[in-house]
Amino acid sequence: MNPIASIDPKDAKLTMAHFYVAFISLFLGATAGLLQVLVRSGKVTLPAGIQYYQVLTVHGVLLALVLTTFFIIGFIFATQSKTAGTYTDGERRWGWIGYWMMTIGVAIAATFILLGEASVLYTMYAPLMAHPLHYIGLTLVVVGSWVCGFVVFHRHYRWKKENPGQVTPLLSYMGVMTMILWLVACLGLATTVLVQIIPWSLGLVPTIDVLISRTLFWYFGHPLVYFWLLPAYMAWYVIVPKVIGGKIFSDALARLSFVLFILFSIPVGFHHQLLEPGIDPFWKYLQVVLTFLVVIPSLMTAFALFATFEMRGRELGATGLMGWWRKMPWKDARFFAPFMGMVFFAAGGAGGLVNASHQLNQVVHNTIWVTGHFHLTVGTAVAMTFFGVTFWLVPSITGRKLTPKMNKLALIQTWLWSIGMVFMSGSMHAAGLLGAPRRSAFSTYAGNSDTLAWLPYQISQAVGGTILFLGAMLMVYIFVNLAFYAPKGEEEFPVGEVHDKAEKVPMVFENFKLWIAITFALVVFAYTIPFIDMIQNAPPGSPGWTTVIGRQ
Amino acid sequence: MHLHKYEKIWLLFGIGALLAFTITIGVSAFYMGNQPPSCLVTVDPANVDKTAPFDQPGLKQVGDKQYELVVVASAFNYDVGPNKVIQVPVGSTINFIGTTKDVVHGFEVAGSNANMMLEPGYINTVEATFNKPGKYTIVCNEYCGLGHHLMFATLEVIE
Amino acid sequence: MEKPEFHQKTEIEDNKSLRGTLVMTTILGIILIVTWFGIFSLYLDR
Numbered sequence: 001m002n003p004i005a006s007i008d009p010k011d012a013k014l015t016m017a018h019f020y021v022a023f024i025s026l027f028l029g030a031t032a033g034l035l036q037v038l039v040r041s042g043k044v045t046l047p048a049g050i051q052y053y054q055v056l057t058v059h060g061v062l063l064a065l066v067l068t069t070f071f072i073i074g075f076i077f078a079t080q081s082k083t084a085g086t087y088t089d090g091e092r093r094w095g096w097i098g099y100w101m102m103t104i105g106v107a108i109a110a111t112f113i114l115l116g117e118a119s120v121l122y123t124m125y126a127p128l129m130a131h132p133l134h135y136i137g138l139t140l141v142v143v144g145s146w147v148c149g150f151v152v153f154h155r156h157y158r159w160k161k162e163n164p165g166q167v168t169p170l171l172s173y174m175g176v177m178t179m180i181l182w183l184v185a186c187l188g189l190a191t192t193v194l195v196q197i198i199p200w201s202l203g204l205v206p207t208i209d210v211l212i213s214r215t216l217f218w219y220f221g222h223p224l225v226y227f228w229l230l231p232a233y234m235a236w237y238v239i240v241p242k243v244i245g246g247k248i249f250s251d252a253l254a255r256l257s258f259v260l261f262i263l264f265s266i267p268v269g270f271h272h273q274l275l276e277p278g279i280d281p282f283w284k285y286l287q288v289v290l291t292f293l294v295v296i297p298s299l300m301t302a303f304a305l306f307a308t309f310e311m312r313g314r315e316l317g318a319t320g321l322m323g324w325w326r327k328m329p330w331k332d333a334r335f336f337a338p339f340m341g342m343v344f345f346a347a348g349g350a351g352g353l354v355n356a357s358h359q360l361n362q363v364v365h366n367t368i369w370v371t372g373h374f375h376l377t378v379g380t381a382v383a384m385t386f387f388g389v390t391f392w393l394v395p396s397i398t399g400r401k402l403t404p405k406m407n408k409l410a411l412i413q414t415w416l417w418s419i420g421m422v423f424m425s426g427s428m429h430a431a432g433l434l435g436a437p438r439r440s441a442f443s444t445y446a447g448n449s450d451t452l453a454w455l456p457y458q459i460s461q462a463v464g465g466t467i468l469f470l471g472a473m474l475m476v477y478i479f480v481n482l483a484f485y486a487p488k489g490e491e492e493f494p495v496g497e498v499h500d501k502a503e504k505v506p507m508v509f510e511n512f513k514l515w516i517a518i519t520f521a522l523v524v525f526a527y528t529i530p531f532i533d534m535i536q537n538a539p540p541g542s543p544g545w546t547t548v549i550g551r552q
Numbered sequence: 553m554h555l556h557k558y559e560k561i562w563l564l565f566g567i568g569a570l571l572a573f574t575i576t577i578g579v580s581a582f583y584m585g586n587q588p589p590s591c592l593v594t595v596d597p598a599n600v601d602k603t604a605p606f607d608q609p610g611l612k613q614v615g616d617k618q619y620e621l622v623v624v625a626s627a628f629n630y631d632v633g634p635n636k637v638i639q640v641p642v643g644s645t646i647n648f649i650g651t652t653k654d655v656v657h658g659f660e661v662a663g664s665n666a667n668m669m670l671e672p673g674y675i676n677t678v679e680a681t682f683n684k685p686g687k688y689t690i691v692c693n694e695y696c697g698l699g700h701h702l703m704f705a706t707l708e709v710i711e
Numbered sequence: 712m713e714k715p716e717f718h719q720k721t722e723i724e725d726n727k728s729l730r731g732t733l734v735m736t737t738i739l740g741i742i743l744i745v746t747w748f749g750i751f752s753l754y755l756d757r
Contacts (some may be wrong), residue, residue: 366693435662437693539673546695
């Protein structure tokens with residue numbers, strides 16, 4: 001068969017380069033995860049002086065920062081190339097520059113983690129101090145991602161110039177909004193890393209203000225999860241409808257949801273700092289109220305997705321209240337994987353509401369419930385949707401086919417991940433409610449019955465984690481097969497169309513300057529006074545602590 | 553912009569639920585006193601051992617069934633005073649007052665609402681009442697280095 | 712002339728065809744509410 005790629009092969013090469021890094025990260029990060037659950041079962045110790053917290057750092061950095069960022073950018077490049085049109089040589093060159101900056105940055109940061117010089121986990125809180133090159137490596141990754149962001153902006157801007165007054169392609173719009181969110185969010189991370197952490201880790205300044213650093217980190221840390229989520233929403237809103245043979249429920253409401261995500265996902269970092277001193281409770285409450293506003297676009301998304309399924313099901317002749325469920329293409333992994341992601345997101349969202357609420361946060365903060373929560377959200381809703389996209393995207397852009405055999409393996413992979421996650425995340429939630437802390441190696445603590453009660457849950461986490469590891473390895477196998485061994489041919493790149501009775505898209509959604517301005521206004525409103533308080537009332541800063549993380 | 557009638561109903565229901573959560577949180581926090589630990593008092597992290605009350609960590613009775621526990625956290629230990637196991641009678645309310653000498657630590661009395669962050673340069677406090685007897689393990693729940701899982705203390709609530 | 716056409720345009724489909732969606736979102740809402748108040752009552756209990 002002749003290979004027919006669905007996008008320009010030069011653009012496909014750029015996307016695939018990002019995916020190679022993403023799936024290598026999956027391979028290594030999942031292996032780290034397996035080691036963690038085995039150690040925490042109490043039955044396994046790590047060989048050769050490898051530290052648990054080193055492995056945990058690898059797991060968090062590779063899966064939560066590298067896999068995600070690389071997959072997201074590769075995905076956005078492919079969807080933009082498909083719907084807005086091929087990149088120019090200039091745009092693509094900058095895309096490659098961004099890619100190499102990110103990849104070299106990963107290599108540097110990873111080197112220091114493996115050398116035991118950066119066991120600071122992916123949140124790298126001060127005053128734990130890693131080797132300065134670790135932070136410099138991470139900086140390269142972030143700045144490289146900005147370069148890729150500007151490529152996305154430029155392509156969208158070029159489309160608008162070539163098609164004046166027209167509604168922009170939905171996937172390109174969503175890609176732009178995702179990268180706007182990312183850039184605004186990164187300002188917090190960049191400030192603490194460039195102004196505070198790197199000079200301090202180089203010994204240029206003797207101390208660091210810990211509360212300010214954490215606050216800047218969490219200014220970044222909450223929208224980070226929306227940077228992960230919005231590309232999954234891109235797949236749910238635009239791609240899944242085409243996969244099931246239906247139409248997009250509403251283009252305008254989908255764009256509105258992305259606008260609301262940008263506005264309300266940033267001025268809310270305090271809900272990650274609810275139990276920290278130095279922040280007035282009034283501002284904590286205010287940011288919690290803003291946090292609840294960011295739930296609204298997800299409520300809209302839930303409605304839109306159910307409506308898409310129901311309308312398609314009824315179009316296929318379904319009757320009764322719920323008969324349309326039976327009409328969905330359950331045996332098509334391109335639907336089934338993202339759908340399971342949606343199911344797990346319902347549970348993840350419920351947990352998220354708990355985490356963001358004062359008194360409830362008191363019960364779960366820093367327990368392994370939180371770990372259970374984000375394995376449902378980024379670890380399943382997002383990851384499984386990304387896997388579901390991979391099944392068709394890789395063959396589609398490389399001129400190969402998703403064969404029935406690979407589709408079957410993909411369904412098995414989805415089941416393995418789902419079952420493993422129920423065991424692992426379920427027991428993490430339960431153990432967390434009993435007080436089991438997160439980010440902890442195996443311990444029997446003081447030997448009291450309360451901590452010993454956590455151990456059976458850790459066995460269950462090991463069972464779930466092992467099944468997840470198998471699912472991860474199968475996914476890597478599927479990726480390699482689709483990328484290099486699948487038969488040549490043509491695989492659809494499913495892009496949904498809006499159904500014809502939906503209303504016109506208001507052009508105000510394209511007014512990016514307006515949305516960015518409102519976002520900054522909200523950030524100023526939510527952060528200025530407490531941030532000034534932190535600076536004015538600042539205690540003496542902290543030196544760098546290195547021996548506690550195994551550095552000399 | 554137009555919304556389908558059912559979407560309007562759903563969003564009304566959903567936003568109503570969010571409002572119920574927000575009001576519940578607000579009333580509980582601002583009227584019933586259930587605020588999260590948010591002490592604004594600062595301390596010099598290099599001189600914790602010389603700063604009262606942290607120059608004398610430990611349990612102190614301050615009223616009938618009312619106690620104060622002054623805690624100094626460090627990597628990887630909770631200094632809770634001369635008695636390694638803190639004992640109080642059932643029904644006691646304890647105000648935990650803590651800080652850290654080095655990195656950020658958590659302070660969690662497992663199975664209770666006593667859960668707070670200890671950050672260098674700041675004091676933090678959290679109060680909890682213990683109506684059930686038993687041994688409660690105090691654990692560190694914020695990663696603080698290679699010995700993070702070896703930081704603990706025991707609170708014994710006696711019948 | 713305008714009115715009945717406008718009414719048809721503003722209803723994407725007639726209500727019957729999104730009844731399942733309303734039920735599913737309501738179930739979702741109940742899950743969120745039950746979870747939230749469940750953990751809140753755990754807090755009050757402790």
